[in-house]
Amino acid sequence: MSVEATLILVKPDGVARGLTGEILRRIEAKGYRLADLAYVHADRELLAAHYAEHEGKPFYEPLIEFMSSGPIVAIRAEGERVIEGFRVLAGTTDPTTAAPGTIRGDLGRDWGLRVQQNLVHGSDSVESAERELGLWFA
Ligand code: DAT
Numbered sequence: 192m193s194v195e196a197t198l199i200l201v202k203p204d205g206v207a208r209g210l211t212g213e214i215l216r217r218i219e220a221k222g223y224r225l226a227d228l229a230y231v232h233a234d235r236e237l238l239a240a241h242y243a244e245h246e247g248k249p250f251y252e253p254l255i256e257f258m259s260s261g262p263i264v265a266i267r268a269e270g271e272r273v274i275e276g277f278r279v280l281a282g283t284t285d286p287t288t289a290a291p292g293t294i295r296g297d298l299g300r301d302w303g304l305r306v307q308q309n310l311v312h313g314s315d316s317v318e319s320a321e322r323e324l325g326l327w328f329a
């Protein structure tokens with residue numbers, strides 16, 4: 192048994208498009224528990240810490256700008272292997288090629304922008320989850 196906690200974000204595009212409820216529904220339907228939930232206007236400092244691994248990449252600045260463009264819904268989700276499980280629910284990064292049945296595959300749009308506006312974030316490892324939950328739910 193390996194009950195884990197992960198950080199899920201409904202990004203500004205998801206909130207603006209009115210998809211928060213649909214995304215929460217999919218998380219709960221899978222059997223994960225919504226252990227904490229917050230409506231956040233993220234500042235640059237939080238976003239820089241959150242996306243530190245991507246600093247210097249061509250999409251970094253547009254990513255930070257996009258993530259600060261509107262409110263985010265931050266979720267602490269808990270469940271058996273939820274870290275990997277939510278990444279599977281979310282689908283791969285590029286919404287055009289993300290598999291149908293996933294959040295990004297079903298609902299994501301390719302807007303032709305410099306950064307993928309792909310609706311959700313999910314931590315990618317136990318270490319990332321601990322670090323990111325500490326940032327968003329300090
Ligand atoms: P993920 O969100 O699937 O974990 P990531 O951590 O590699 O993907 O990148 C963080 C975000 O940055 C991603 O959700 C969208 C954006 N991004 C990543 N790679 C990109 C690329 N090649 N072009 C545009 N945006 C990108």
Ligand code: MG
Nearest residue numbers: 312313314315
């Ligand atoms: Mg990532």
